Amino acid sequence: MTTDAPWLIAGLGNPGPWFRLTRHNAGFLAVDRLAERYGARFRRRGIGAVVAEIEVDGRQVLLAKPLWWSINLSGRPVAALLRRYGVPVERLVVVQDDLDFAYGTGKLKRGGGPGGHNGVRSVGEVLGTRDFVRLRFGIGRPPKGQSVGDYVLKKFSDGELAAMPQVTDRCADALETLVRLGLNRAQDALNVSA
Template sequence: MTAGATTADAPWLIAGLGNPGPWFRLTRHNAGFLTVDRLAERHGARFRRRGLATLVAEIEVDGRRVLLAKPLWFINLSGRPVAALLRRYGVPVERLVVVQDDLDFAYGSGKLKRGGGPGGHNGVRSVGEVLGTRDFIRLRFGIGRPPKGQSIGDHVLKKFSDDELAAMPGVLDRCADALETLVRLGLNRAQDALNVTA
């Protein structure tokens, strides 16, 4: 799948990255799943299985069709199910948004950007490698760096703390607001609402 001209009626695809299964649900690596869950909840949409690889929900934002996806392969293998959805629904790469956890931002902050390297995130790397391009939008959901003595692997697979969970509704609402603004008004306006300096 390569970037092409965006047609006015093409849908958006917002793919939250995470690991499948109930144990992983509230771990930091599943920030992408939690974000698309919040968007679906806002719009009264339900996720349904599409093949073996993905759960998909469909919403409308000001009349624009938006597909929400949770790839069910483990996060490091996210590229193939995301690419399959782009082909199936005719989504141009310019309208793909990947929601990921990000160590470079403190919890509660984040950034929207187009393109750039994966920054050590293997799920984002997989998407870029399978698509053959990095020209998609990423919402980077801050989870902060691990405390001294804890590995990155342990940190991203650790569940959010009680304090983080207490703040979670507000954090998810900010992310959902930014994604809806992106669909309605474009990337620059959405960036103004969400982006912070690392």
Template sequence: MTTDAPWLIAGLGNPGPWFRLTRHNAGFLTVDRLAERHGARFRRRGIGSVVAEIEVDGRPVLLAKPLWFTINQSGRPVAGLMRRYSVPVERLVVVQDDLDFAYGTGKLKRGGGPGGHNGVRSVGDVLGTRDFVRLRFGIGRPPKGQSVGDYVLKKFSDEELTAMPGVLERCADALETLVRLGLNRAQDALNVSA
């Protein structure tokens, strides 16, 4: 890996305004917050993606939102951006919603299975490896009687939306720490036990 290779932080979500504040779009919301911090705008780039370019302490970082039909087909656009910008897998970060963590909590880790998240599965399948970093944004479990599919496609509750700015700030802080200081330091700042 060359030291000047960019980072690619890909937030997963579903395209379209209706999905904007749904739980499945936690990844989009996180990269949106990072772009806002740096005054960057998303522009269409590559195969089915919009990209914003920022720098973190002089290090180039691409923020991406794959827009390939649905979140479940995120792998092709992510792989296309990695090829276009010569991003090694060690510098790929995928931001996903995660049912295994309570809302407002999360975890950074490298590798591991997709945990039932089809967007993460798609990225791993297309790349042929799961050795990338994931920021798992906790959304909690659905209430009894509600399917997972319905739950992740519902909008965040009013209470969750009230807490959202602080949650997004913590995620953005952790991602910037990852770029600046590495995974271990970023994990210390964000990780919680399941």
């Protein structure tokens, strides 16, 4: 991996205004927050995604939101972005919602299985590797009697939305630390409860 290669941080979500504040769009919300910090705007690219470009301490970082009709098909646009911008898989970060963590918590890790997340599964299958970094944005478990499918497509509660700026700031802090100082330091910053 060349030291001047760019980073690609791909937030996963479903396109369209109806899905904007749903739990399955946590990845979009986290990359939106990082783009806001730098005053960057997302622009449509001809590769099934919108992309914003920022610079973190002199390092080029591409923020992306795949826009295929479903989060479950995120792999093809992510792979196209890697090829187009010459990003090695070691510098790919996928930001996803995760049922295994309470809201307001998260975890950064390299590799591992998709844990039932079809968007992450798609990225791994299309790339032929799972050796990318994942930021797992906790959304908690559905209440008893509610299906996972219904839960992830439900909008965040008023209380969760009120806390969203702090939660997405923690994600953005961890992503900046990852680019600046590496995975171990970023893990130390994020892998704790809010």
